[in-house]
Amino acid sequence: MQSIASQNAPGPSVIIPHFLVGGLVLLVFTVLLFLSAESLTQHFFNPKILALTHLLVLGWITMIIFGALYQLIPVIMETKLFSELLAKISFILLTVGTLLLTLSFWNFWLGTYLIFSGCIITLSVLLFSINVLFTTRSSKIKSIEKKFIFTSTIWLGFTVLMGLILAINLSFPFLSTPHIELLKLHAHAGIVGWIIQLIIGVGSKILPMFLVAHGMNKKKLVFSYYTINSGLFVGIFSIYFSWHFILILASGVVVLGLLAFLSYLYEAYRIRVKKKLDPGMKQSFVSFFILLFPILLVLLFSFDPDLISSLSIPLSIVYGSTLMIGFITSLIMGQTYKTLPFIIWLKVYRGHVGKIKIPLPKELYNENIAIAQRWVFNSGFIIVTGGILLVQKDVIKTGCLFLILATLFYNFNLFKIIFHKPKTYAATNA
Amino acid sequence: MKIDSTTRISVIIKHNNEAIDAIASINPHFNKLRNPILRKILAPRVSIADAARIGKCSVDELLVKLEKIGFEISSGPILKKENGLTKSNQLTEEAMNSEKKESLDVRPILESGKDPFNAIMEKLSKLQPGYILEVINSFEPTPLIKILEKKGYSTEVKDQGEIIYTYIRQIQTKKIAEGDQKKLFAVSIDEFEQEKSKFKNKLTEIDVRDLEMPLPMVTILNEIETLLPDSALFVHHKKIPQYLLPELADRNFKTWYTEIKEGNIQLLIHR
Numbered sequence: 001m002q003s004i005a006s007q008n009a010p011g012p013s014v015i016i017p018h019f020l021v022g023g024l025v026l027l028v029f030t031v032l033l034f035l036s037a038e039s040l041t042q043h044f045f046n047p048k049i050l051a052l053t054h055l056l057v058l059g060w061i062t063m064i065i066f067g068a069l070y071q072l073i074p075v076i077m078e079t080k081l082f083s084e085l086l087a088k089i090s091f092i093l094l095t096v097g098t099l100l101l102t103l104s105f106w107n108f109w110l111g112t113y114l115i116f117s118g119c120i121i122t123l124s125v126l127l128f129s130i131n132v133l134f135t136t137r138s139s140k141i142k143s144i145e146k147k148f149i150f151t152s153t154i155w156l157g158f159t160v161l162m163g164l165i166l167a168i169n170l171s172f173p174f175l176s177t178p179h180i181e182l183l184k185l186h187a188h189a190g191i192v193g194w195i196i197q198l199i200i201g202v203g204s205k206i207l208p209m210f211l212v213a214h215g216m217n218k219k220k221l222v223f224s225y226y227t228i229n230s231g232l233f234v235g236i237f238s239i240y241f242s243w244h245f246i247l248i249l250a251s252g253v254v255v256l257g258l259l260a261f262l263s264y265l266y267e268a269y270r271i272r273v274k275k276k277l278d279p280g281m282k283q284s285f286v287s288f289f290i291l292l293f294p295i296l297l298v299l300l301f302s303f304d305p306d307l308i309s310s311l312s313i314p315l316s317i318v319y320g321s322t323l324m325i326g327f328i329t330s331l332i333m334g335q336t337y338k339t340l341p342f343i344i345w346l347k348v349y350r351g352h353v354g355k356i357k358i359p360l361p362k363e364l365y366n367e368n369i370a371i372a373q374r375w376v377f378n379s380g381f382i383i384v385t386g387g388i389l390l391v392q393k394d395v396i397k398t399g400c401l402f403l404i405l406a407t408l409f410y411n412f413n414l415f416k417i418i419f420h421k422p423k424t425y426a427a428t429n430a
Numbered sequence: 431m432k433i434d435s436t437t438r439i440s441v442i443i444k445h446n447n448e449a450i451d452a453i454a455s456i457n458p459h460f461n462k463l464r465n466p467i468l469r470k471i472l473a474p475r476v477s478i479a480d481a482a483r484i485g486k487c488s489v490d491e492l493l494v495k496l497e498k499i500g501f502e503i504s505s506g507p508i509l510k511k512e513n514g515l516t517k518s519n520q521l522t523e524e525a526m527n528s529e530k531k532e533s534l535d536v537r538p539i540l541e542s543g544k545d546p547f548n549a550i551m552e553k554l555s556k557l558q559p560g561y562i563l564e565v566i567n568s569f570e571p572t573p574l575i576k577i578l579e580k581k582g583y584s585t586e587v588k589d590q591g592e593i594i595y596t597y598i599r600q601i602q603t604k605k606i607a608e609g610d611q612k613k614l615f616a617v618s619i620d621e622f623e624q625e626k627s628k629f630k631n632k633l634t635e636i637d638v639r640d641l642e643m644p645l646p647m648v649t650i651l652n653e654i655e656t657l658l659p660d661s662a663l664f665v666h667h668k669k670i671p672q673y674l675l676p677e678l679a680d681r682n683f684k685t686w687y688t689e690i691k692e693g694n695i696q697l698l699i700h701r
Contacts, residue, residue, distance in 0.1 A: 008672060075672050212642050214668070214693055273640045342644060346673060351680065354651030361644060 008074035010081045012347045014088060016418055018067025019340055021095055023414040025059035026329070027407045034400035038393045040384075043313050044320065045180060051105035056324055057190065058121065059098040062156075064332050065198060066091065066128060068339055069149070073132065076205055077139035077146060086127045093124035110171040118164040125160045129153050144221045148201025151229060155193025162186045177240055185239045191323055192254060193232050199331065200224060200261045207265060210281060210338055211272035220264040227257030251302040255295055262288060278362065279370040280337030286378060287330035294323045317388050325403075326381050333377065333410055337362075337370055340417050348422050364420050365413040373413070377406035432504040433496060435489050439463075439481055440473035442496065452495045459485040459569065467543045475573030484570045521586040521597040525562045532557060535566040550574065554583070554598065560618050565596040584612075613679040615686045622688035626698055632661030639668045639694075647674045654683060654699055662700035668693055 032052060033040075039048035066087075074081050081087065097120030104113040132153045136146065163186055169175050175182065200221070208216050231253030238247035265288060277285070297319045341361035349358045380402025387395030431445045442449045450469070454460045460481075462468040482489040493503050525531050534553050536546035550565060557563055565571065571594075575585045578598060588595040617625070626633070636653060638646035646667060651674075653663050670687060678685050678699060686698040 078670070078672065209643060212640055214639065274642050345644070350677065353648055353677070354653075354655045360648070 008078070008080050009343075009346075010070050010074070010084045010087065012343060014081075014084050014091075015067045015071050015343060017091055018063050018070075019336070019414060020418065021091075022060050022063040022067065023407075023411045025055060025063065025098070027404070027411055029056050029060060030400060030403040030407045034397055034404060037387075037396040037400060040317055040321070040388050040396050041314070041391045041393055044316055045183065047105055047108040049317075051102045053320070053324070054105060055098065055102040056329070057195075058094065058101070061195060061324070061328055061332065063091075063094060063098075064336070065195070066094065068202070068335075069132070069198075071339070071343055072202055072206070073135055073149065076143070076149070076202075077135060077141050079135060079139040082131050082134035082138070086131045090124045090127040090131070093120050093127070097121035097124055114167045114171060115164070118160075118167040122160050122164050125156055129157055144218055144225055145201050145205045147225055148197055148204070148221075151225075152194050152198040152201060155189055155197060155232075159186060159190035159194055162189060177242075181239055181242070185236055187320075188232070188239075189236060192228065195328055196258070197228060199328070200228075204261070204264060206335075206338070207284070208268040208272075210274075211268050212274045213268040213272045215271075216264065216268060220260045220267075224257040224260040224264070227253050227260065231255075231257065248302045251298055255299065258291070258295060262291070278337070279367060279374055280334045283334030283374045283377075284331050284338075286374070287327050287334060290322055290326040290330065290381075294319050294327065297322075314388050314391055318385055321385065321388065326385070330377065330381070333373070336410075336414065337365060340414070341365060344417055344420050348420060359423055364417045366416060369409050369413055373406050373409035376402050376409065380406055432502045433478065433493070434504045435479040435482075435493075436477050438474060439476050439478065442478075442501070443469070443473055446499060446501070448499045449496060449501075452499050453481070453485075453492065456487050456491055456495060457485060459487075462540075462569065465543065467545065468540065471545045471547070472573060475576065480572045484572055521562060521584060521599060522588050522595075525564055525597045528562065530558075530561045531564055532561060533564045533566065537566065537568055540568070547574065554578075554600075557600070559600070559616055560621070561599070563598045565598065567594050567596060568592065570594050571596055613682070613684050614675055615684070617686055617688050619688050619690065622686055622696060622698065625686050626662075626664065629662040629664075629698075629700065632658065633664050634661065635664045635666075637666040639666055644673075647671060647677070650674060650697075650699070651677065654678070654681070657699075657701070659701055662698055665697040665699065667695045667697055670695055671697075 029052060032055070036048040036052070039046055039052075042049075070081055070087050097117050100113065100117035101121060103109070104117055132150065136150050139146070162182075165175075166179070166182055166186055169179060169182065173179075204216075204221050231250045235247055235250035235254065237243070238250055269285070297315060301316075301319070341364040344364060345359075345361040352358055380399045383399030383402060384396055385399075387393070387397075387399055431442075433442060439449075439453075450463055454463050462472070476484070478492050479489055482492055485492075497503055532553065534550060536549065539546040539549055546567075550563075554563055565574075570587050570589070575587070575596070578585055583598050583600050585599075586597045588597070615625075634653060634657065636649065638649050641649060650663065650665060650671075657663055667687075670689075675685060683699050683701060687695055689695050
């Protein structure tokens, strides 16, 4: 194997652990969801939902995003990652912090445990942000994708700090705004400012690339960037100070930004050169379709804020679950098939490409299992959503079984990819 | 103490302070050794052989002076008169004839007793691609040249007696291929066409813009495996291929690339 010192991408030992832990956390999450299905029929402010949400958002979503970003940032910004060591420490802190935080919420241990685990996660995020900040600084590329990634990191920092403040406020109340309102603020900064904004930044770069779509109109992205961030910024203040009317406006502005991005994606889809979509891309597009539902719900909520507290507690749960399971989880599962095989393929076959006949990245996983995973997952998601709306615990449990099966399929392929052993055919023109 | 042409000046001075006067007495070029700041900059980075070249005297002259104040001359490595730093004059000629040149006179900085290294590096970092930096100095900046060559710059020195011109140009985007010197060239469209014209009848053209990754990389690497030694591969690509470039350098191919416009990059790959 030749030296890879000249590669911008960090060593696989930085990235792969994120995918391993992320996949296992998702499996644990679906099992716990099955065990605590009835919490989905209650108000969202309950220990089980808090534990599950944080496990999913930190241990699965953020975990995979961190791992994928360490690979993608050097490519997008055309520079080396600032520090591999910081990335490794951040990974360990995130894993430990998430497990502790989940345990604390699950058992509702307020005070020391909750605040301590919050501190560990804050530290992990701080190290990640330093890494992104310095990598961004050393890059001469000026692109809207870079802005999205950079700004999403700032929102991640804000979300985590806000979370730490909430953990303290929950144990020793000191803020006058109702805790539930602060929770909404924390959740939206995290979901929209961090996760969705990052998905837009990375997605607008890699999705057209996977579709082989040329000459995309980046103005839509610029519009999306400014509307989402200004809307979210104003929205956060409106929640804090209970400015109802301004909150409606702000939500509308954010929604416009999201629609601009979806329209950008649709354009890429229409003009794509590669007509046949593989399982990973199919699942990704289903997830963007699902995103339309929480968008509708958020408009509904902002026009009538009493909807959540009076009639429609299930709707608020559906809002969260369509966003985090239907949209984000599904998208990450789909995109795993596009990014991880390539990372492993490069690690295993680098130096041999063109010299001997080797498999392509998509041959590193079992395609039938990937297809089965998509169908089982989508069915499970529909059943769980139905169960939440009908307030039927057993329906939710049934849906969860589907989700567990889908996650088992996903983990099967994940391990198959990661532990791929070099496969060489007869030498051709070596 | 035993010394030879590769011994660093700093080691010699550390061993015996009189060496400063001994060397400086050879000719006025060595007077800067008396300036403590310049000494600090230069001495650790310069060997006797380098010093001879900078000071325009022979290595023997230096060794003889040092022998007088008690150093032993070892029969050590046989010294070469030239180490090849100033052989070509392509850069110099280009700098003379081109508009794409910026100048930096570091003599005032040196006179004020400061190290011009940072000023030069700052100027270089702001230099536009394809531009040449002309550093005006009173001696050959050997330490600077060594550092720059490691960082992927090509340099050339033009000696005009009292004034020494050093021409510096980045020969590659160092972010992509540190250490893969002279294998990667980010060039202008004109320079690219010029390079391409050298392979008139021996050019294989492929377009990988409509292929899904990693097929562009696989296709290109497949092609170069069957490429004849004196021919080149001409590629239309969508982007500057981040994973491919180091791979090509590892396989000892030279790659020239230029951006026609966004989403349209041309590469020329040859041995």
